[in-house]
Amino acid sequence: MNPRPDRFSRLLSLVPYFAKHNGIGIDQAARDLGITPKQLTKDLELLFVCGLPGYFPHQLIDLQFEHGYVDVIFTAGMDRPLRLTSTEAATMLVALHALLGMPGAVDHDAARRAIAKIEQAVGSSDTTLRSAVAQPDLDADNPTYATIRDAVTSRRALRIRYYSATRDDVGERVVDPIGLQTMDNHTYLEAWCRSSEGVRLFRFDRVDDARQLDEAAAPPPEAHAHSQSAVLSENPDLPSVEIEIDPDELWVLDYYLIEPLEPLEERADTGAPVHARLVYGSPDWLTRFLLGFGGRVRVVSDPSISSTVGSAAAAARARYT
Structure with a gap:
């Protein structure tokens, strides 16, 4: 089973991280990286068999972590400074300018400094590259956005006033920040x-007010494991159901707002259905979605939805008789 894209991105960053923090404990590293120690150990075991073409023992990444601390012996070149081609630099500049136009996504002063450094690195003579990414900076940084970003960085709890679009009301919540998503x-x-006693995503432009509390953010350990999917399935404005997915239909995880409720790596060869959480916009859409799988994807948390799907399937069959 191929690694999911989020894990692949994490694996690419692990070697430079441990090269910079040589000797760090697995528990501390897991907290820094926002994953569980169990998942980090699995990642290290996978890195242990990766390396340079040829893949002989002396060409593989060498990490020692048997005693709870990670020591880097050989990085296979993954700690070398990144050198960007013009195409790669243009891609990064376009992305940074896009973030500047996205409310609250980044510290705009930091983003502008990064843009200046990349432009200097690729050379001021490349006017084509500069004109390709020249976009106006639409941000007048909102103090509320800055408070939220600072709370994420400093790991402080927040009290927010949040507008829920589906309930059309504003309520106060105390939250423990984990990270930012765009x-x-x-x-x-x-x-x-x-x-709510769960991980949620709160849209910046729906936060009326944010105040840092005089206490550290303390999300429970399961919150970090839960956040690995990093999808909008945690939008508090949308309903969700628990579903079972047969093994032949697991491709849906890559195309819909579906979050596995159990590690996929541990169930790759069992043949058992996967339990997951599906976010949906309306009951009609959910019914059509489930009908398309003929029972191979099914709701297990709401009998009324299962009954609706069964009635719709019976009505469809009746049309053919």
């Missing part, structure tokens, strides 16, 4: 919501 030109705070 999607569809919006920035979201990923946090453990103490009132």
Whole structure:
């Protein structure tokens, strides 16, 4: 089974991280990286068999972590400074300018400094590259956004006033920040919501007010493991159901807002259905979605939805008789 994209990105960053923090404990590293010690150990075991072409023992990444601390013996060149081609630099500049136009996504002064450094590195004579990424900076940084970003960085709890679009009301929540997510030109705070007792995503432009509390953010350990999917399935404005997915239909995880509720690596060869959480926009859409799988994807948390799907399937069959 191939690694999921989020894990692949994490694996690429692990060697430079441990080269910089040689000798760090696995528990501390897991907290820094936002994953569980169990998942980090699995990642290290996978890195242990990666390396340079040829893949002989002396060409593989060498990490020692048997005693709870990680020591880097051989990095296979993954700690060397990154050198960007013009195409890669243009891609990064376009992405940075896009983030500048996304409310609250980044510290705009830091982003502008990064843009200046990349432009200097590729050379001021490359006017084509400069004109390709020349976009206006639309940000007048909102103090609320800055408070949220600072709370994520300093790991402080937040009290927020949040507008829920589906309930059309504003309520107060105390949350423990985990990180930031961006999607569809919006920035979201990923946090453990103490009132909901779960990980949620809060859209920046729906936060009326944010105040840091005089206490450290303390999301429970399961919150970090839960946040690995990093998808908008945690939007508190949308309903969700628990589903079972037969092994032949696991491709849906790559195309819909579906979050596995169990590690996929541990169930790759069992043949058992995978339990997951599906976010949906309306009951009609959910019914059509489930009908398309003929029972191979099914709801297990809401009998009324299962009954609706069964009635719709019976009505469809009746049309053919």
